[in-house]
Amino acid sequence: MIVVIIIAVVVVLLVLFAVATYNGLVRTRNRIDNAFSQIAVQLKRRHDLIPNLVETVKGYAAHEKGVFEAVTAARANAINAQNGPPQAQAENALSGTLKSLFAVAEAYPDLKANQNFLNLQEEITSTEDKIAYSRQFYNDSVLGYNNKIQAFPGNIFAGMFHFTAREYFEGDPGEQDPVTVSF
Amino acid sequence: MYEQIARNKRRTFVMLAAFVLLIAGVAVALGIIFKAGVAIVPIAILIAIAMAWTSYFASDKIALAASRARPADGPEYARYHNLVEGLCIAAGLPKPRLYVVDDPAPNAFATGRNPQHAALAVTTGLLEVMNRVELEGVLAHELSHVRNYDILVSTIAVTAVGAVALMADLGMRFMWFGGRSSRRDNNDSGGLGIILVVLAFALLILAPFAAQLMQFAMSRRRELLADVSGVELTRYPPGLISALKKLQGDQAVVHHATRATAQLWIESPLERDEKTEADGSKKSNWLNRAFDTHPPLAERIAALEAM
Numbered sequence: 001m002i003v004v005i006i007i008a009v010v011v012v013l014l015v016l017f018a019v020a021t022y023n024g025l026v027r028t029r030n031r032i033d034n035a036f037s038q039i040a041v042q043l044k045r046r047h048d049l050i051p052n053l054v055e056t057v058k059g060y061a062a063h064e065k066g067v068f069e070a071v072t073a074a075r076a077n078a079i080n081a082q083n084g085p086p087q088a089q090a091e092n093a094l095s096g097t098l099k100s101l102f103a104v105a106e107a108y109p110d111l112k113a114n115q116n117f118l119n120l121q122e123e124i125t126s127t128e129d130k131i132a133y134s135r136q137f138y139n140d141s142v143l144g145y146n147n148k149i150q151a152f153p154g155n156i157f158a159g160m161f162h163f164t165a166r167e168y169f170e171g172d173p174g175e176q177d178p179v180t181v182s183f
Numbered sequence: 184m185y186e187q188i189a190r191n192k193r194r195t196f197v198m199l200a201a202f203v204l205l206i207a208g209v210a211v212a213l214g215i216i217f218k219a220g221v222a223i224v225p226i227a228i229l230i231a232i233a234m235a236w237t238s239y240f241a242s243d244k245i246a247l248a249a250s251r252a253r254p255a256d257g258p259e260y261a262r263y264h265n266l267v268e269g270l271c272i273a274a275g276l277p278k279p280r281l282y283v284v285d286d287p288a289p290n291a292f293a294t295g296r297n298p299q300h301a302a303l304a305v306t307t308g309l310l311e312v313m314n315r316v317e318l319e320g321v322l323a324h325e326l327s328h329v330r331n332y333d334i335l336v337s338t339i340a341v342t343a344v345g346a347v348a349l350m351a352d353l354g355m356r357f358m359w360f361g362g363r364s365s366r367r368d369n370n371d372s373g374g375l376g377i378i379l380v381v382l383a384f385a386l387l388i389l390a391p392f393a394a395q396l397m398q399f400a401m402s403r404r405r406e407l408l409a410d411v412s413g414v415e416l417t418r419y420p421p422g423l424i425s426a427l428k429k430l431q432g433d434q435a436v437v438h439h440a441t442r443a444t445a446q447l448w449i450e451s452p453l454e455r456d457e458k459t460e461a462d463g464s465k466k467s468n469w470l471n472r473a474f475d476t477h478p479p480l481a482e483r484i485a486a487l488e489a490m
Contacts, residue, residue, distance in 0.1 A: 031275070038272060119261070125315075126265030133273035136418070141275070 021157045028145040032166055035138040039169075042130045043078070043091060049127060050075050050098075053120045057101065060111035064104050071097045088169075091131075098124065135169045142166045202347075202394070209347055209390050212383035213354045243302050243334075246294040252282035252304040263310060266319050267303065270326050273416045279303050279329060289313065289433055291321050292448045293328040301329040312433070313426055320423030323413035324449055331412060333405045347394040351387045403478045406449075410483055414490065424487050431480045451477040 054068050074094040081090035102121070105111050112118075146165045149158035157163075255263055263281060271278045279295065282304035289309035295301035303325050313321060328334055410427075414420045430450045 035275075042272075119258070122261055122265065126262070126269060129265075129269040130272055133269045136273050137275055 018157060021154060022161060025145075025148060025154070025158065025161070025163050028141065028148060029163065032138065032141045032145055035134065035141045038134040039131065039138060042127055042134050046094075046124065046127045046131065047075055047079055049120060049124055050094075053101070053117075053124060056114065056117050056120060057105055057111060060108045060114070060117075061104060067097070067101050067104050071101050095128070098128075139168050142168055205390060205394055206347055206350070208386055209350045209354070212386045212390075213350065215379050215383045216354065216387075239296055242296065243294040243300065246292070247282055247302060247304060250284050250292070250304060252284045252302075255281040255283045255305075260310075262315065262318070263305065263322075266315070266322050267326070270319070270323050270416055274326060274330050276326065276330060279326075283307060283310070287311075288452070289430060290448045290450055290452055291325050293325040293334055295329065295334050297332070297335060298329050301334060303329075312429055316417075316419065316422035317426035317429065319417055320413065320419070320426045321449055323416040324409045324423060325413075326416065327409040327412040328405070331405070331408060333409060336405065348391040351390045354387050406477050407483060407486055410487055411490070414487065420487050420490055424484055427480050427484050427487070431484070448477075450480065 050071060054071055057064075058068060071094075074090070074097040078087070078090040078094045081087040105117070148154045149163045149165060260281070260283065263283075267281060268278055276298045279293070279298070279301035280303075282302055284290075284304055284306045286306040287308040288306055289312045291303065291305040291309055293301060293303050303322065305321070309321065310318070410423060414423055417423070427450075
C-alpha cells in the first residue's frame with residue numbers, strides 16, 4: 001500500500017514538473033517571437049520618419065540632392081527587402097545613408113536650430129537606439145531559451161517536445177566602428 | 184559581471200532572512216519577558232501586517248507625493264520618454280509611469296511594488312545637467328531597481344524596520360507598567376530565568392539599531408547592483424560613469440527629500456555634514472558610513488571602471 005502511494009506521489013510530481021518545464025519553454029519561445037516582431041516595429045517606425053526628415057532637410061539644403069536620393073533609395077530597398085540577411089543588409093545600408101544625411105546637416109546652422117529638425121533627430125536617434133535594444137533583447141531571450149533547452153534537465157523535455165535552438169541576430173561587421181551624432 | 188549580480192541577489196536574500204530572524208527574535212524576547220503577556224506578539228505581528236499591506240499598495244503614491252513629483256507630460260520630455268522606452272525594450276519590461284520633480288539638484292528615483300506598477304521620477308536639474316548617454320545611464324540604473332524588484336525589497340525593508348521598532352517599543356512600555364506579575368514568575372524559576380530576561384531585554388534595546396544598520400547595508404549593496412545591471416542594459420559603462428562623476432561634482436541637496444525616502448534616490452539626497460552634527464557628536468568614519476544609504480560615489484565609479 002505504502003509503495004503504491006509513494007509511486008503515485010513520484011509520478012504526480014514528475015508530471016507536474018514536466019508541465020511546468022513545458023510551459024516555461026513555451027513562454028520563453030513566445031518571448032523570442034515577440035522580441036523579433038519588436039525589431040520589425042522599430043524598423044517600420046524609422047521608415048515612417050525618414051520622408052519627414054528628408055523634406056525638412058531639403059528646405060535648408062536643397063542642393064544636396066545626392067544625399068536625399070541615396071537615403072530615399074536605401075529606404076525603398078529596406079522596405080522591399082526579403083526577411084533575413086538581405087533585410088539586415090538593407091537596413092544597415094539605410095543607417096549608413098542616414099549618417100551621411102546628419103553629417104550634411106552639420107554644415108547648416110539654420111537647419112540645426114530648426115525645432116522640427118531637432119524633434120526628428122531626437123525621434124530617429126531614439127528609434128535607432130530602440131532597434132539596437134530590441135536586437136539586444138532578442139539575443140538575450142535566445143540566450144536564455146537556448147540555455148534552458150540545452151542544460152539538464154530541460155534538454156530531456158526539449159527533445160521530447162521538439163524545442164530546437166534559435167539563432168542569434170548577428171550585427172553587420174561594418175557597424176563595429178562607433179556612431180557619433182553630435183547635438 | 185553576471186556573477187556579481189547573482190552574488191548580490193543572494194546577499195539580498197540573506198539580508199531578508201536576517202530581518203525575519205530579527206523579528207522572530209524580538210517576538211521570542213517579548214514572550215520570555217512576559218510569561219503572561221504573550222498576547223502582544225500576535226498583536227504586534229498584526230500591526231506589522233497592516234503596515235506591510237498599506238506600504239505595498241500605496242508606497243509609490245506616498246513617495247511621489249512626498250517628493251512633489253508631477254507627471255512628465257509635454258514635448259520637452261520627449262527624450263526622457265524615448266530613453267525609458269528604449270531601455271524597457273532592452274529589459275523586456277512594461278514602461279513605468281514617468282514623473283518630474285522641480286528641483287535644480289540632479290537626482291532620480293524609482294518606486295512602486297512591481298514592474299507593472301512602477302514609477303520613475305527625475306529632477307529637472309538632472310534633465311538639464313546630463314547629456315543623452317549620461318541620462319540613459321542614470322535611467323538604466325533606476326530601471327534596474329524596478330527589474331531587480333529592489334523597489335519591493337526596499338518597501339519590505341522599511342516595513343520590517345518599522346515593525347521591529349514598534350515591537351521593541353511596545354515591549355519596553357509594558358515592561359515598566361505591566362511587568363509586575365511576570366517578574367515574580369522569573370524570580371521563582373531561578374538563575375537561568377534571570378539570564379534569559381536580561382538577554383531578552385538587551386535584544387529589545389539593540390534590535391531597532393540592528394534593523395536600521397541592516398537596512399542601510401542592504402540599500403548600499405542594491406545601489407552597486409543597480410549600477411552593474413544598468414550597464415548590462417546600456418552595454419556602455421562610460422555613460423553612467425560620466426553621470427556619476429557629474430553628480431560627484433555637484434553639491435546641491437534635494438529640497439523635498441527626507442531620511443525616509445533617502446534610499447530611493449540614485450545619489451544620497453541629503454547633506455552629509457548636517458547628519459553628523461544632528462547627532463551632536465563627531466562619529467568615527469566607519470560608524471558614519473554604516474548609516475549611509477548609498478556607497479560613496481568614488482567607490483561606485485571605481486566598481487564600474489573595473490568592469
